[in-house]
Structures are given as structure tokens and as C-alpha cells.
Amino acid sequence: MIRDVKTTWVSADSLARLECWGVDAHVHVHLTGSHGKLFALGDLSVRLLEGIRTSPSKGEEFFTYRPSHIADMALAVDGERSEPIRPTDQNKAVGPGDVVVSKFLPLRAAWVTQETPRHPVDSNCIRIVGLDVAHGFWITAVLNHPTVREAWAHHARGATIPRIGLKDLKGFQVPELPNEGGRFAELWLGLESERVKAWNKLNALLDRAEELVSEIKALLGGEQKYCFQPAPFLSESWLPTHVAMRHIQDEMSRLYWLQLRDVGIAEKNRLRDKGPASGRLLRLSDAEGILAFRLPKDELFREAGFRVYERPLQPEEVLVSLMGTSPKVVFNHPPRKETILVSDRWARLHSMKHPGAVALMLMTSAVQWQLRNASSGVAQQFVTSEDLESIRLPRINDIEAERMHRHLCTAMDELSAVRAKQQELLAEVETMITRSMGRLR
Numbered sequence: 001m002i003r004d005v006k007t008t009w010v011s012a013d014s015l016a017r018l019e020c021w022g023v024d025a026h027v028h029v030h031l032t033g034s035h036g037k038l039f040a041l042g043d044l045s046v047r048l049l050e051g052i053r054t055s056p057s058k059g060e061e062f063f064t065y066r067p068s069h070i071a072d073m074a075l076a077v078d079g080e081r082s083e084p085i086r087p088t089d090q091n092k093a094v095g096p097g098d099v100v101v102s103k104f105l106p107l108r109a110a111w112v113t114q115e116t117p118r119h120p121v122d123s124n125c126i127r128i129v130g131l132d133v134a135h136g137f138w139i140t141a142v143l144n145h146p147t148v149r150e151a152w153a154h155h156a157r158g159a160t161i162p163r164i165g166l167k168d169l170k171g172f173q174v175p176e177l178p179n180e181g182g183r184f185a186e187l188w189l190g191l192e193s194e195r196v197k198a199w200n201k202l203n204a205l206l207d208r209a210e211e212l213v214s215e216i217k218a219l220l221g222g223e224q225k226y227c228f229q230p231a232p233f234l235s236e237s238w239l240p241t242h243v244a245m246r247h248i249q250d251e252m253s254r255l256y257w258l259q260l261r262d263v264g265i266a267e268k269n270r271l272r273d274k275g276p277a278s279g280r281l282l283r284l285s286d287a288e289g290i291l292a293f294r295l296p297k298d299e300l301f302r303e304a305g306f307r308v309y310e311r312p313l314q315p316e317e318v319l320v321s322l323m324g325t326s327p328k329v330v331f332n333h334p335p336r337k338e339t340i341l342v343s344d345r346w347a348r349l350h351s352m353k354h355p356g357a358v359a360l361m362l363m364t365s366a367v368q369w370q371l372r373n374a375s376s377g378v379a380q381q382f383v384t385s386e387d388l389e390s391i392r393l394p395r396i397n398d399i400e401a402e403r404m405h406r407h408l409c410t411a412m413d414e415l416s417a418v419r420a421k422q423q424e425l426l427a428e429v430e431t432m433i434t435r436s437m438g439r440l441r
Helices: 012-017 087-092 133-143 146-155 166-170 181-212 240-254 355-362 365-373 385-389 398-437
Strands: 038-040 047-050 099-102 109-111 125-129 173-175 278-282 298-300 318-321 329-331 346-350
Touching (some): 099 133, 125 166, 133 181, 133 398, 173 398, 355 365
Antiparallel strands (some): 038 173, 047 125, 318 329, 318 346
């Protein structure tokens, strides 16, 4: 016998608002609003626009925001060099006050501020245009609320590709804007301005690092040519990418570039014989943005697909992912107070005089190119410790390296402080949304 069957009466107007008529969309995910009123987005004087569907013609390429760029209620393009949009496409670009929503689940939304670069969104995103400041921030926060994300997951259950559409958003029920809504929005705008200023300092350091590798960049993007190679370039692997990389690394050495083993020592063979039962384990997926990472959850380890280093993560330690196909770098500053374990998918660099400068150089196009091309094995996915130590970095004098390290620490301190304030504000907003929204029935 089936017990605890839930039922509800759904009006014709409610059905007309949504693209999905599934039971979960109405029985399990209806927001009661027991402590406040609800309104539908479609009731506001706004426009809901889908992103660009067709690819621009050759020679007219420009950058577009994708769902992966939505993070922490903002559109972030950390580490990407975005091409400027053409003047004729300004009407397709995001503008201050827009809310950008990912069509794919889990649901994510970003609020566009004055500092957000003006670029279009792709066809996997929806723009909500025409909101005032207070409603723009409030609706973005509601869409990112954990309970709302769970509701949309129920709503899209059973679909071949779980996603939301324009009609879904038009019918989405939002708690009424609280009296504090305007204050929350203004606080967020101020914090976003501080965050962008700190990010610009970090971006300037990345630009400076790129200048230091500019002498070799012309060799990286050239078309592949067939030619005879000296015997030293045909040592262990005869793969064309490996041969070409060794050839370019020889040119780097002629320009007095240093091998990574001459700059810092990669920690080896200091793995635990028996993995811990639980803890905070830093995986490759935890790396985000530039040199930063999300704090891992304290969890039980059920899988044995990794090994763990004996020492936890150290202050100002530099980590390089051994997955060469997706190069990632972490600089642990400012250090977290929590004990964080490190998986063996990371190479740990230590004994460096200016670790921040080394971390910046590892983010440059010339070094990232080497990491991608050094991948070996059956799937040509991971980099060996020996190949990693052979990666070349440009020689930097001590004065320049010390300046880069010091300025990087300052920029990351500022970014960390701003993000902490943003999280505190979002926690306060989330509590208010929970009270306003009631519960799921």
C-alpha cells in the first residue's frame, strides 16, 4: 500500500505559467510563502531574453558568458582573456541590473553590476532585463537559495536534459521584496566594487607575468611543420607533441630559462601508507578562479581512488595539478585555519624563495602550454613528476620576484577579506529568504 501520498489543487493559471506539467513541479516544490506573499516574475515589467544561439561568422568572433562563468552571484572570467564586443552588438551584451540565469541545473544566477565586463551570454543562459536595483539583487539571491535549487531539481526531474526555460522563469514564484532589500543591494554593490579592485590588482600581476614570457610565445602558436629533429629530442617519447615541446624547451634554455627543479623542489614519496578515514581533502575539482580554491567539506572517504600526503597544506604552498590536460595552480595565501589534506593528484612545490612569483609564472600561457603538452600515458592526460620538474620558467631577478610575491599576497588578502564579507551578507539574506519563503510541502 502506498502511504503519504501528497495531493494539491492546481489552477489553470498555474499550469499555464509553467512549461512542465509533471507532478513534482506542483506537488513537491510549491513555495507556500507562509510568512510572506509571493509574486511571479512574469508579473513584473521585465524582459526575459535567451542568449546568442548562432555562432558569429569567422573573423567576427567575440567572447560570450557561459553557465560556467556564473559563480558567487557574479559573472567571473578569471584567467580568461575576453575579446571586446563589436559596437554593433552592444544591445546583446549584459548591462547593469541584469540577472543572468543558467538553463542547466543546478540553478545558478548572477547579478550584473557596473563593474561587470559587457559581453553577451550564450544560448545556455537567460537574461532578465528591466529590474530595479533592489529587485535585481533579491531575485538573484532567491534563485541561488539552496531550497529553490532543490525545488528546480524536482521540477526538472524526468527530463532527458534537466534545464529551465523562459516560461518556467516567468512563472517562478518569488517572495515579496523585504524592507531591507534596498540596503542589501547597496551593500552588495559596494562589496563587488571592492572585489573588482582587488581582482584588477591580481590581473595586473598576471599581465606582468605574461610580459616576461612574451619572447617565447611566438613559437607556441605556429603551425606544425615536418622536419628532422636531433637525437636528443627523441629520447623516450616520439609523440609529435612531446618532440615539439622538447625542441621549444631547448630554445627556452638558450634564453636562460630555468627548469622547475632549479626553482623549487617537488615533494615525492611522502604519501600515507593508509589513507585517513575522514577530513578535508583538496581535490583538483576544488580549485577555482586564479590560484584560489574552495574549502573542501569535512567528509568520510569511501573511495580508494586517491592517496594522501602526510603533511596537510602549508601556508604559501604552491600546488600544480598533475592533470596536464587541465592545468591548475593553487597558491595557499592567506592560509586557511582548517586542516586541509592534499591528494596525490597535486604536485607540491616547496623550498622556494618567492613562491608567489613562481605561482604567477605557472599561470602564464608559455608554462600552461608545456603542462598540456607534457601529458603522457595511455590517455595522455597526466604529467609525471620528472616531466613536471623539466618544465621551463623564465629567469626573474630577485627584486622583481620579491615585488610580484608581495603584491600577489596583498591582492589575495584583499580578495579573501571581501569574499568573507560577501559570504556574511549572503548568509543574512539567505536567512531572510527562508523566513519569507516558508517551506516546501
